[in-house]
Amino acid sequence: MPRRLASLAAVLCGLTLASPALAAKPKVAFRLEYAPPTPADGCPDAEELALLLAGEFGYLVVRTDVSPVVRIEVRRVGRSFEAELWAPTAEGAEPWHGRTDPQGTCRELAYDVATLVEARLGARAWGSEAPPPHIAAPPEIEVQSPALHAFAFRPFESLAALVPQAAASITSSTSNSEEPPFQVEAAAGPAVSLYGLPGVAVGGSGLLGVRWPLFAFFAEVRGLITPASGVGDRDLPGRTAAWTGSVLPCLALKHVDACGVVSVSQLQFDLGSGYDVTASDAFSVGFGGRVDGRIRLSERFRLHGYVDLNMQLRSIVVALDPTESRNAVTDWRSPLFRITAGITVSANLLE
Incomplete structure (x- = not known):
């Protein structure tokens, strides 16, 4: 719980201090399917991983009202952890599949996962062009308030996306059977x-x-x-x-x-x-x-x-x-x- 509160505070602070130029950039959005190992061994849960992704993208990229899905599976490799990622692609395109390097702890791996997803789907992936239509975020309905208009930021909706009750579509799948260590x-x-x-x-x-x-x-x-x-x-x-x-x-x-x-x-x-x-x-x-x-x-x-x-x-x-x-x-x-x-x-x- 303290880690989740710290992540929440860091994301809210970054969103509040974001410049108008950052808010005006084209955005992407996707749902998250996350499969940590069993037992979790210190891995963040799906909500915490969504916060790490928000910190990398600079906005709340994990949403419940879109259809593209990013799937992340974490597994143990000896005494280390590695993750496999599947990202949404345009219809008819070859599916993208990536894998991280092994890390000593699952929490270190989560930071690598967030960086890899941002490099694949974030602004660096398309430069000055608009994001591909299959992952572009739906247009936001801006609140007609002078105080909020310059930032294109809706705090109530942002907070609602971060609380556990609003994360119903962020599924976490675990294996029913745990393999013995020997x-x-x-x-x-x-x-x-x-x-x-x-x-x-x-x-x-x-x-x-x-x-x-x-x-x-x-x-x-x-x-x-x-x-x-x-x-x-x-x-x-x-x-x-x-x-x-x-x-x-x-x-x-x-x-x-x-x-x-x-x-x-x-x-x-x-x-x-x-x-x-x-x-x-x-x-x-x-x-x-x-x-x-x-x-x-x-x-x-x-x-x-x-x-x-x-x-x-x-x-x-x-x-x-x-x-x-x-x-x-x-x-x-x-x-x-x-x-x-x-x-x-x-x-x-x-x-």
């Missing part, structure tokens, strides 16, 4: 280990996490197994399975997630009775990064493709069983570096 995502798909195990391993992964506009956090479980039998240079008969659990804090860009990876893994070797696995039973901890590109399939589903690079803190050793040989012989030592790729399909669980 998304809960679940994803699953095939994966393949390209380097780091005794051979190429295939399997799958499942992932669950939360996504905000600029950040995401996920937890993943992955299982892989080498299809072909053979471990080490001598192709020891057996297969290798790898189980990995990871957490991924991510920077969420427009089409790519750039993630850090912290993982714990367990390798399982099925080699028969003649061989053994040393070094803490094949348990390891790793750190690395992931690049995850995504393509939007629908409002709810997205297709992802990722490459995961992970550095292990220790190697896993496969050796001859010391009970059968006085000196254990290493048959395979895992590299510290692992490369995994995969494809997943994710779903927004809040849709």
Whole structure:
């Protein structure tokens, strides 16, 4: 309420002090359709926006007795606000549509909106010519009073246009449903280990996490197994399975997630009775990064493709069983570096 009173006082002061030359200039008039975001987050209401427009044009440009409509929609973009504008055009002309630059607060954006509308429809738009007929204000019926004739100003009508009861045609539309500030995502798909195990391993992964506009956090479980039998240079008969659990804090860009990876893994070797696995039973901890590109399939589903690079803190050793040989012989030592790729399909669980 104090902001509205301050705006009202500023507009009335400007109208009262306006010169006869300004009052004699050709004018435009339009109705206003205004759609602020939900919640409003400090945005001015339709009446306050009408006052800001009056301050830019130098007169009461928003009226209830005309047909042209200026439509303004405000939406959140991350932590900022931007507005789209539609202005009336002559019959048969291409509709005009504009968009503001993002602003940190909705009230700052309202000043940009008023300036953009005035630049499009105000006196600067046509120079010394008369305004186009489709937005020209109807002729005013001047009050036959010497005190008011020089200013072409009718205070009672001006005040009536500013009070809330007279603003019935200034409609404010809001969305019935408020979008949540985050998304809960679940994803699953095939994966393949390209380097780091005794051979190429295939399997799958499942992932669950939360996504905000600029950040995401996920937890993943992955299982892989080498299809072909053979471990080490001598192709020891057996297969290798790898189980990995990871957490991924991510920077969420427009089409790519750039993630850090912290993982714990367990390798399982099925080699028969003649061989053994040393070094803490094949348990390891790793750190690395992931690049995850995504393509939007629908409002709810997205297709992802990722490459995961992970550095292990220790190697896993496969050796001859010391009970059968006085000196254990290493048959395979895992590299510290692992490369995994995969494809997943994710779903927004809040849709």
